[in-house]
Amino acid sequence: MALMAEKQMRKAGLWQGAARDRTHWVAHGLLFILLILSGLQVIKLFISFDDLGTLIDCISVLSFVSMGLLKVVSLRLNVTKWHTLFSKITEMEENSITDLEYEMPQQTGEKQSRDYTNTIRRILRYLPRIYWCAGGVFILSPFAELGLKYFRHLPLEWPHILTIWVPYEDNAYVNVFLILIELLAAVYVIIVHIAFDVSSLAVMIFMSGQFAKLRWNTEMIGGRDLSESSVSRDDRAHALIITCHQHYLDLTRLNRHLDSVLNFIMGVYMNVAxxxxxxxxxxLTVSYYVYYLLSNK
Incomplete structure (x- = not known):
């Protein structure tokens, strides 16, 4: 599981082990572009208070980009904690509790591990597709709007993926250049969202599966057949209590690490949402009000 999540971070150039990788330096350049475009978005936001539609577009796009920036900053500042999380997860996967010599069905522990591993793989398969589909709509919508204006013979404007302030609005070269770097920045933001969210969900699902395994193994401390008692059974039960307690402590530490890297982001998520x-x-209210006025003329 840790390798699957780490792979997503390497794709975004956010993993410490990829310091000499070309992807890492490309990510630095894209982050610099993203910071510049975010500044242009803030300028556009402040000069659009008289235009409600543009102001709402600025808020929507800026929230998407700012969350991507926050995730980049969080991943870079907490890279050591993410390393600790993934190394601990790898250790727990290698030393997982299995049959415990209690005549339990051998496939039970394997089935629990297989269940949450398959869940993580499904997330790795479908969540990026959802993000890319939503990102594709987000990127192509300005060009679709331009096409509609062209067919309706309405005044045409340069289609910008991000709602930014353009210093020279009538200069075609400036607009084309900005559209290209906006495309790169939007793609990078999508990659960052995928890397962060997939890694976070993978860790959460792993912990959920491990807590389920801990509960099941704790319930079986006394063995399947409680009618018989023996010294060997008591010894195995004592050893299992120690093992389960250590498993619980490991999960508690893992939970604290995860909370330390996610609590700020989740709080900002709530405010942005x-x-x-x-x-x-x-x-929607303004659009309905305008439609109502036009329909009653």
């Missing part, structure tokens, strides 16, 4: 919901509600 609330802001986007409010902005969407305002936009």
């Amino acid at each position: 609330t802001l986007n919901l409010c902005a969407t509600a305002v936009q």
Whole structure:
């Protein structure tokens, strides 16, 4: 599991072991571009207070980009903690509790590990596709809007993927250059979102599966047949209590590490989601009000 999550971070150039990798330096360049575009977005936000539609677009796009920046910063600042998480997960997977010599079905422990591993693989398969589909819609929507304006013979404007302030609006070279770097920045933000969210979900699912295994093994401390008692059974039960307790301590430490790298991001997520919901509600209300006025003329 740790290798699958680590692979996603390496693709985003955010893993410490990839310091000499070309992907790492490309990620540095894309991050620099993203910071510049974020500054242009903030400028556009402040000069658009008189235009409600543009202001809401700025808030929506800026929240998507700012969350990507926060995830990059979080991954870079907490890279040591992520290393610790993945190394501990690898150690726990290699030293997992299995049959415990209690005449338990041999496939039980393997089945539990296989279940959460398959869940993680499904997430690795489908979650990036969902992000890329949503990102594709996000990237292509300005060009689709340009096409609609062209067929309806409406005034045309340069289609910008990110709602940014353009210093020379009438200069074709400036607009084309900005559109290209916006495309690169948008793709990088999607990759960062995938790397962070997949890694976080993979760790959460692993911990859920490990807690399920711990519960099952704890319930079986006394063995399957409680009617018989023997010294060997008591010795095995004592050894299993120690093993389960150590397993619990390991999971508790893992949970603290995960909480330390996610608590700030999750708090910002809640605020950004609330802001986007409010902005969407305002936009829908205004659109309905305009439609109502036009239909009653």
